[in-house]
Amino acid sequence: MKEFDDAIQQLGKILLFINATLYTYSYLKGKKSKEIKYFTIYLTLIFCVLIGSNLLIQVQRKYNFELNNLYLSHFYFIFQFIFLSLFYRQLFNKNQKKYLNVISVLVFLVLIIQYTVKANLFSKFNLLEILITSFPLVLYSIFHLYNSLSKPGKFMYINAGVLIYIATSTLIFILGDYLSVIDREIASDAWFLNRVFYVGYLILILIEWKKSLWKMKN
Numbered sequence: 001m002k003e004f005d006d007a008i009q010q011l012g013k014i015l016l017f018i019n020a021t022l023y024t025y026s027y028l029k030g031k032k033s034k035e036i037k038y039f040t041i042y043l044t045l046i047f048c049v050l051i052g053s054n055l056l057i058q059v060q061r062k063y064n065f066e067l068n069n070l071y072l073s074h075f076y077f078i079f080q081f082i083f084l085s086l087f088y089r090q091l092f093n094k095n096q097k098k099y100l101n102v103i104s105v106l107v108f109l110v111l112i113i114q115y116t117v118k119a120n121l122f123s124k125f126n127l128l129e130i131l132i133t134s135f136p137l138v139l140y141s142i143f144h145l146y147n148s149l150s151k152p153g154k155f156m157y158i159n160a161g162v163l164i165y166i167a168t169s170t171l172i173f174i175l176g177d178y179l180s181v182i183d184r185e186i187a188s189d190a191w192f193l194n195r196v197f198y199v200g201y202l203i204l205i206l207i208e209w210k211k212s213l214w215k216m217k218n
Helices: 002-029 034-062 072-089 094-117 119-123 127-147 156-182 184-217
Strands: none
Touching: 002 034, 002 184, 034 072, 072 094, 072 127, 094 119, 094 127, 127 156, 156 184
């Protein structure tokens, strides 16, 4: 099981690198839309956070430091929220953009207040941060799905991935600590399921590139 889990993790890293590379290539090659720009930045930053997290753990193990890379999770969730929000903003109508702007301001106000009051949260998983930066993205994906009922929707594979993966991962992150207390085996299975869903999300992103951007290469 551990070998399969490790393989899934490695596959996720490879797919993320491939997606970041392909979307960057397509954007630089000529697909200069804002949607692609923001999504490319999102993929690139998430890949950098992942590599930074792995390097940090290696350094900590080498010098026998306490293993802790949890604070990098804040960059992951905040980068994800910022750039996926910007991505969806390009796809929304005027009224939906107003709602998105209000939600973004509220999210950052809550985070600023929380970290001002409890600075020690920076070295831990912040469940409130995970919830308020992820749940709006699920709502945005539902809005975009609704919009596609009246006209052909753009980036529907990406949208499906956001809806399925972020909704599932948010639930797993929020319940993860509680499951660890109740049953470590169940918690381990939940985190494994999260990695499987993440690979599925990355595959949908790759399919989107093939469907929407591959023609730019030819």
